[in-house]
Each structure stands twice: as structure tokens, then as C-alpha cells.
Amino acid sequence: MEHKTIQFSRRNLLGSAAALAGTSLTGISAAQAAESAEAQKIRPLTGKMTYEEVRNRARQMMMPRCYVCPECNGRGPCIGQVPGFGGMGASRGFQANYDSLAAVQLNSRVVHDVHVPDTSIDFFGTKISMPVIAAPTGGTTYNMGGKLTEAEFVNAICGGCNKAGTLGAVADGIGDPLDVYEKRLQTLKKNGYKAIVGLKPRLQKDIMERMRLAEQAGIIALTVDLDSAGRAARATKGQTVEPKTPEQLKELVKASKLPLIFKGIMTPDEAELCVNAGAAGIVVSNHGGRTLADTPGTAAILPQIADKVNGRCFIMVDGTLARGTDIEKYLGLGANCTLAGRHFVRAAHGGLDDGVALFANRLRDELAVAMVLTGAQTVKDINRNMVVIPH
Ligand SMILES: Cc1cc2nc3c(=O)[nH]c(=O)nc-3n(C[C@H](O)[C@H](O)[C@H](O)COP(=O)(O)O)c2cc1C
Structure with a gap:
């Protein structure tokens, strides 16, 4: 059972974005990152895991296709990556999905007798x-x-x-x-x-x-x-x-x-x-x-x-x-x-x-x-x- 995780950081993301664009802020190119992932033979987690650990492992597995950004809103380094994990063009359709959903709000109602709802x-x-x-x-x-x-x-x-x-x-x-x-x-x-x-x-x-x-x-x-x-x-x-x-x-x-x-x-x-x-x-x-x-x-x-x-x-x-x-x-x-x-x-x-x-x-x-x-x-x-x- 493996529980080793990497921490997400702004530097990590910026470095990955730069690598995609052909430059490197961290000194590691996307190609090198991919090679090193391969060299480490990174595999998905098995056994007991938390959702954060799943996301961290997914980042290791999927970069540079997906960076597992804190919010998946079409504004990460995947912009325009099709094939890949992004959206077409400037990823505006992808972003519009996120923005239109974010703009909808829920009306809170708490005077009722719903205790255990049926989600099926x-x-x-x-x-x-x-x-x-x-x-x-x-x-x-x-x-x-x-x-x-x-x-x-x-x-x-x-x-x-x-x-x-x-x-x-x-x-x-x-x-x-x-x-x-x-x-x-x-x-x-x-x-x-x-x-x-x-x-x-x-x-x-x-x-x-x-x-x-x-x-x-x-x-x-x-x-x-x-x-x-x-x-x-x-x-x-x-x-x-x-x-x-x-x-x-x-x-x-x-x-x-x-x-x-x-x-x-x-x-x-x-x-x-x-x-x-x-x-x-x-x-x-x-x-x-x-x-x-x-x-x-x-x-x-x-x-x-x-x-x-x-x-x-x-x-x-x-x-x-x-x-x-x-x-x-x-x-x-x-x-x-x-x-x-x-x-x-x-x-x-x-x-x-x-x-x-x-x-x-x-x-x-x-x-x-x-x-x-x-x-x-x-x-x-x-x-x-x-x-x-x-x-
Ligand atoms: C990597 C990738 C592959 C996809 N392949 C298909 C596909 O083969 N057939 C299909 O109907 N939709 C495909 N889609 C679109 C998804 O079914 C879905 O409509 C879209 O991703 C929106 O959901 P999301 O924002 O939760 O990703 C694909 C999407 C992604 C990201």
C-alpha cells in the first residue's frame, strides 16, 4: 500500500505551465517531467486513500495532459489542448460551463422535516x-x-x-x-x-x-x-x-x-x-x-x-x-x-x-x-x- 503524495503548489503549477509553453520556471521541462514520471513507474493508489491523495496521484500520472488544478475551470495550463484534457480554441466553452454553473446559486430552506433524503x-x-x-x-x-x-x-x-x-x-x-x-x-x-x-x-x-x-x-x-x-x-x-x-x-x-x-x-x-x-x-x-x-x-x-x-x-x-x-x-x-x-x-x-x-x-x-x-x-x-x- 502506498501513501506517498506530492503537495500541490503554485510554483509546481507555474513550472508546469511554463514547460508546456516551451520555457521552464522550475528548470524542469514537460518532457523531462513525463520521462521522470515514467522512470518512477508511478501507478495509481490502491487500498485506503483520501480524496486529496487521489488527486495528488492523478497529477503525477497525468501531467502534462492534466495538472489537476485546484479548480477545474478551463483556465489552467490545458487551454486549447484538444487532443488532451483542455478545451478548443481559447477554452472559452469550457470556461463558460464553469462560469455559468458558478453563477447559479442555491436557495437555502431549513424549515421542514427532511432529515435523510433519498438521492436515488x-x-x-x-x-x-x-x-x-x-x-x-x-x-x-x-x-x-x-x-x-x-x-x-x-x-x-x-x-x-x-x-x-x-x-x-x-x-x-x-x-x-x-x-x-x-x-x-x-x-x-x-x-x-x-x-x-x-x-x-x-x-x-x-x-x-x-x-x-x-x-x-x-x-x-x-x-x-x-x-x-x-x-x-x-x-x-x-x-x-x-x-x-x-x-x-x-x-x-x-x-x-x-x-x-x-x-x-x-x-x-x-x-x-x-x-x-x-x-x-x-x-x-x-x-x-x-x-x-x-x-x-x-x-x-x-x-x-x-x-x-x-x-x-x-x-x-x-x-x-x-x-x-x-x-x-x-x-x-x-x-x-x-x-x-x-x-x-x-x-x-x-x-x-x-x-x-x-x-x-x-x-x-x-x-x-x-x-x-x-x-x-x-x-x-x-x-x-x-x-x-x-x-
Ligand atoms: C478526455 C476526454 C475525452 C472525451 N471523449 C468523449 C467521447 O469519446 N464521447 C463523448 O460523447 N464525449 C467525450 N468527451 C466529453 C465528455 O463526455 C463530456 O461531455 C465533457 O467532458 C464535459 O464534462 P466535464 O466538464 O465533466 O469533463 C470527452 C471529454 C474528455 C475531457
Whole structure:
């Protein structure tokens, strides 16, 4: 059992930022830091660990892809790092997610009899312990630095989320050939994990081929991240993605028995198109600011989308979710469930499945406290009266 940690310091972060930019304040370049990490054969923590230790170990594992900044707000050294862990362009879409969520406040209500709230929800027929699941995140090598194998990563995300009573996620990275996707599904199936699978907006026949494979792995639901249809993704290793027409959305919905959720919806009119196509759900998401640069933050546009959908499909949302209060805010703005991406990835690198379970349980505990302090006995009781929306 290992408990050695490094302390985060401003100097450490500045040095890393400078190294990324090709200079060095500390005398250590990013390349040297990476080499020295490799030389030390740093591995995720196992056994008993604290959340701070998980974050410190994740920093050692992931630099220079991710610096595990005190706040993950899109303003760290990862700006513009896609592939990597940052956002597109100046990372303004990533920053907008953080800023729009930070601008929403919670109304404290303490005259009631809510003592032990129920944080569980029904997710397409499966009871989960809290309204947050793992977001699909792909690219262990080109996005995360390659310190975990594909199998380790799937085991960490899905095993950890399942330990905490919620769902993991498996991605279909645009840069990954079919056999990599198949191996991820094999890990899922072998271990009987409860998870969702995220598909790329490939050609219809290629999506359908991957749908069949996902169905055989016994998963709960599928997402297609429509927002990955951009130029950068198209150019990757000859694999083709495309924007979808309303007819193509309908075709995809009909093509699988699994609930199909369209991810990357950022306007009420496109939410309406998804509802009309028969989608089981949508994810209000700008892909963590990683596809189209300079989009608004998800918390800013969620209420208008929720009003438009008006209960006709399941609404999910993601964007810099780090705390239980963030879950309550997103639900107060109209979501039925949330996803967390980067924070789960970091927890996986810091402490594998135990690190992921630690983070998930922390979210659940924080949500329970927030529900008591806002007077929500169940997740369905969380409503717009509980949030203050900026004008
Ligand atoms: C490294 C990385 C890889 C990602 N890969 C995928 C993917 O393959 N499919 C997908 O739908 N979204 C992908 N996403 C987007 C996430 O699912 C999520 O929408 C986004 O990260 C916002 O959540 P966050 O702010 O909690 O990270 C990826 C995000 C990151 C950071």
C-alpha cells in the first residue's frame, strides 16, 4: 500500500505551465517531467486513500495532459489542448460551463422535516444511487497520457461507479479502430458492469454495427455525441463522422432496442428535433468545450431547453460538475440526471476503481447535504424554486 503524495503548489503549477509553453520556471521541462514520471513507474493508489491523495496521484500520472488544478475551470495550463484534457480554441466553452454553473446559486430552506433524503433515481428501468453517472471519455493515450491501459481505464470507471451504485460509461473514441472499441466492450461484458456506451456520429451503417456490439455487452443505454461531427474529428485516421439530418436521427432511434440519447444538444430547436425523432433522451452538452469553441455554458441554456422539452424525454447535462451542489443546481435548472467527465477520469488515474468510487460517494454525500439544506426529500422534489438563475 502506498501513501506517498506530492503537495500541490503554485510554483509546481507555474513550472508546469511554463514547460508546456516551451520555457521552464522550475528548470524542469514537460518532457523531462513525463520521462521522470515514467522512470518512477508511478501507478495509481490502491487500498485506503483520501480524496486529496487521489488527486495528488492523478497529477503525477497525468501531467502534462492534466495538472489537476485546484479548480477545474478551463483556465489552467490545458487551454486549447484538444487532443488532451483542455478545451478548443481559447477554452472559452469550457470556461463558460464553469462560469455559468458558478453563477447559479442555491436557495437555502431549513424549515421542514427532511432529515435523510433519498438521492436515488430511476435510469431507464435501473435504480441508481444518485443522479450522476460517468460521461463517455475516450483516448487513454492521446487525451490522457497513456498511463492506464484501456482495460484498466474501463475497470476503473465502470467498476468504481458501480461500487458507488451508479453507472459507468464506455466511449467509442473517434481515433480508435473498431477492435479497440470491441476490447472495451469485452471488459464491460466480462465483468458484468452496468454502464452506458457513447457512440460517435459515424456513418449510419458504422453506428449500427457498433450498436449491435454494445447491445451484446448488456448495457443500459446508448448515447451518440452529435457534436463530434466537426472537421477535426473527420480528419482522424480516415474515420468518417457527419452531422445528422432529422431523418437519420429517426433511423438511429429505430435501429436499437436500447434507449438512445442524443448528446451535444445546445439549443431548444434541436432538442425539439430529438424529441420528434423519438429520442429517449438528450444530453445538454458542449462536449466540455472540446468541439465548437466559444459556445455558451450548459447551465445558461439548460432552462430554455428544459422548458421546450417539457417532460417529453429524459434530460441530462454535463459541464465541470465537481460537487454535489453542482448536481442540485443542474437538476434545479431542469435536468433529470447529470454526467461528470474529467473528474471521473482524474479519479481513475489517481486511484482506479476505488478512487472513482471515492469521488462518486463524495458527490452523493454532498448532494444529500444540499438536499437537506434546500428541503428536497427526493430527487424529484428538486425544482427551479431552489435555484437563483442570473439574469
Ligand atoms: C478526455 C476526454 C475525452 C472525451 N471523449 C468523449 C467521447 O469519446 N464521447 C463523448 O460523447 N464525449 C467525450 N468527451 C466529453 C465528455 O463526455 C463530456 O461531455 C465533457 O467532458 C464535459 O464534462 P466535464 O466538464 O465533466 O469533463 C470527452 C471529454 C474528455 C475531457
